[in-house]
Amino acid sequence: MARAATAAPPASHATAKNGSGKEADLDIKKLDAKKYLRFYEQMVHIREFEELCDHAFRQGTHGIGGYLHLYSGEEAIAVGIIGAMDVENGDAFIGHYRDHAYALAAGSEPGEVMAEICGKATGCSKGKGGSMHICDAKLGFYGGYGIVGGNVPIALGLAWAIKYRGENRVCACFFGDGSMNQGGFHETLNMAQLYKVPALFVLENNGYAMGTSIERSHANPNLASRVESYAMEYHVINGQNIFEVHEQVAAIVESMRTNPRPVFLEMKTYRYHGHGAADTQVTQSTYRSREEVEDWKTHRDPIRLAEQALMEAEILTEEERERIHTEAVEAAKAALKFSDDSPDPSPDELLTDVYV
Numbered sequence: 001m002a003r004a005a006t007a008a009p010p011a012s013h014a015t016a017k018n019g020s021g022k023e024a025d026l027d028i029k030k031l032d033a034k035k036y037l038r039f040y041e042q043m044v045h046i047r048e049f050e051e052l053c054d055h056a057f058r059q060g061t062h063g064i065g066g067y068l069h070l071y072s073g074e075e076a077i078a079v080g081i082i083g084a085m086d087v088e089n090g091d092a093f094i095g096h097y098r099d100h101a102y103a104l105a106a107g108s109e110p111g112e113v114m115a116e117i118c119g120k121a122t123g124c125s126k127g128k129g130g131s132m133h134i135c136d137a138k139l140g141f142y143g144g145y146g147i148v149g150g151n152v153p154i155a156l157g158l159a160w161a162i163k164y165r166g167e168n169r170v171c172a173c174f175f176g177d178g179s180m181n182q183g184g185f186h187e188t189l190n191m192a193q194l195y196k197v198p199a200l201f202v203l204e205n206n207g208y209a210m211g212t213s214i215e216r217s218h219a220n221p222n223l224a225s226r227v228e229s230y231a232m233e234y235h236v237i238n239g240q241n242i243f244e245v246h247e248q249v250a251a252i253v254e255s256m257r258t259n260p261r262p263v264f265l266e267m268k269t270y271r272y273h274g275h276g277a278a279d280t281q282v283t284q285s286t287y288r289s290r291e292e293v294e295d296w297k298t299h300r301d302p303i304r305l306a307e308q309a310l311m312e313a314e315i316l317t318e319e320e321r322e323r324i325h326t327e328a329v330e331a332a333k334a335a336l337k338f339s340d341d342s343p344d345p346s347p348d349e350l351l352t353d354v355y356v
């Protein structure tokens with residue numbers, strides 16, 4: 001039997017007012033202030049890192065070739081969920097191609113992530129993967145993945161290994177709404193539930209797969225409800241609110257350790273940039289209106305929401321806020337400088353670490 005969702009998802013993502021169903025009733029003052037200050041700081045660092053990536057892509061002189069998919073607007077999901085995982089004890093996670101934030105949230109070196117995006121030898125995949133293939137196995141991050149939905153069956157394998165070895169770990173898998181119409185997604189969910197593997201399936205529902213809205217591509221736009229056909233437990237969460245994301249997911253992850261099972265999360269969210277850096281549709285407004293983008297940025301920005309709540313609770317001061325933003329800008333610049341100063345991969349490396 002599927003457990004009830006924590007909130008009924010709205011029929012239409014784009015018109016949803018708060019990005020989720022019921023808002024969790026959280027007293028910020030009763031939460032771990034230090035932890036949420038760290039999460040806030042991480043989100044600001046990720047935002048500045050990505051905004052600088054966008055700038056560097058457009059300058060065209062830093063070596064970012066081909067693809068660049070930015071996560072701006074969705075930061076509370078990576079930070080809140082990876083923050084609920086036990087990286088030191090080997091929890092695993094795998095993402096899709098919008099993947100810089102997963103590595104940064106887990107604690108990867110920003111310089112190495114930037115160098116990978118720019119194709120440098122010092123990159124975390126030695127410059128051979130690029131933006132879509134950031135990977136840091138020592139932190140349990142099994143990588144970004146370019147094939148839509150292709151990472152979902154791999155997560156099943158990672159979770160199955162945990163179960164087979166009788167370990168107390170969990171595996172999280174991040175993917176977009178576009179993945180849910182792939183065949184492998186459905187085979188995976190069926191098997192995950194059948195074998196009760198400790199897999200957390202994290203749908204980042206940002207309303208669009210490239211330029212196609214979920215209403216145009218999903219026969220049932222109530223996405224979380226689709227996993228009822230696998231009798232899988234699911235929850236719908238406001239992905240813009242770090243407090244809601246983290247508190248709810250931390251409790252779910254802990255319960256998965258004592259009661260191993262797959263759980264599906266639908267995170268309601270929004271991406272600010274175009275699908276990839278080559279997609280300038282935000283300004284051209286061909287598949288979504290400028291007003292819609294502005295509305296999310298103004299009323300549902302994860303950083304702004306966290307900032308307001310932390311300041312109201314007198315956990316964050318204006319001085320601290322300014323310091324965090326300044327340091328984040330400097331850290332992003334330092335990461336780009338590290339990449340700029342790094343060599344290109346040597347031609348001798350062409351056939352190492354790759355399948356031939």
Ligand SMILES: Cc1ncc(C[n+]2csc(CCOP(=O)(O)OP(=O)(O)O)c2C)c(N)n1
Nearest residue numbers: 098146147148176177178179206208209210
């Ligand atoms: C199997 C496959 N089909 C098509 C593509 C081209 N493609 C790349 S991203 C994308 C959209 C996916 O959107 P979604 O899963 O919602 O993730 P988001 O970009 O919104 O984070 C498509 C169709 C691909 N990479 N892989």
Ligand SMILES: [Mg+2]
Nearest residue numbers: 176177208209
């Ligand atoms: Mg999407």
